[in-house]
Amino acid sequence: MSLKFGILGLLAEQPLHAYSVKARFEDLLGGSWEVNIGQVSTTLQRLERDRLVEPAAARGERGRLPYRLTEEGRKALDAWLTEPESEPQQLREAIYLKLLLAARVANGDLPSLLARQRRVYLQRLKDLAVLEQKAKSAGRDDLVLLYKGAVLHTEADLKWVDVCAQEIRTGSDRR
């Protein structure tokens, strides 16, 4: 549902047509996300159908139609912005699946998988520090917060790998 509210949030600043929405979205997320123009257009049409946005002027250059927020759209955005998110936790990375399979499949070498995964996380922490510094130098404090979030997640991933490795060691000590 966030694309819908992402668009509402951008339109709250000023009227935009679909292509500007796409460009602003990509800029907002610091190039960390590439949005599909078709997706944006479809969502804008749905928002118009639901009376959350409306055309701000007649079609302009190349038939582009600028949209603005309606009163109802503003209310929906304000309500969304104050709501905490309670989506189920999503462990999307393939490492979780590998962990489960390596433990079951013969020759699945879990300790060495974990050791290599640990290196990836350490390198990622290093790389995130570079991105954070770059965002800071560019005056993008909002992106700095995004990268700080990514750092904390990576720290958690690193701890998780250590916990797995520790469990495996104590498991084999007991046997």
Next chain:
Amino acid sequence: MTTLVELTQVTKTYDDGAGGRPALDAVSLAIGSGEFTAIMGPSGSGKSTLLNLVAGLDRPSAGRVTVAGEDLGRLSEARLARFRRSEVGFVFQFFNLLGNLTVLENVLLPAQLHSGRPAQVGARAKELLARLDITGLADRYPARLSGGQQQRVAIARALINRPPLLLADEPTGAVDTHSGEQIMELIEGLNREGQTVLLVTHDAKLATRHAGRVITLIDGRVDDDTRFESSGPVPESLVTVRIPEEQR
């Protein structure tokens, strides 16, 4: 890169009568001159034991520790004391400054024990206080300083005799996050100027941010030794924000 620190099959067992697992178990590693290496690992993994052996504060039960060409196990107590004054600077988590001495006196203390020439030592102290941005604190007493300031004083004290090796045991463990980052930036800056640094920390973020190499100890053994790649720019696509698609 010349090797500054070398551990060869180093084992350290503490004589606690329990006959437990050694604190360090046949560890071999080499650290080059100019490197900034972080030692990580859970509590009890042997990090501080390793640091103490390299500092000459303790001797290995087996194996060899060589620092700046000196085989520490072969040195007499007197020569080991001299080694500690000239070859290593040690920064501790809780600063360990002497409360009855001023900042400048604390910084000068190792030089006096090392019988350096007063004029040169004075100039070196001044240079370090300026480098660590604490010139204005020279006449103050440690109790009047913040944790971050005290740690800067401790770093200046560690470097007064121009040791080739700086050892730091959780140097940010007793200061707030912001001061901790400043301390680490200072240490990284010193490393860029050529100072070899060996840091013990449990903080992965600090270790990866500032060190070029992370050695992980688990149960007294080297579990991993990672040198970071720094080739080329980091792509912004390293982080992807997922925007769920509209369902209706």
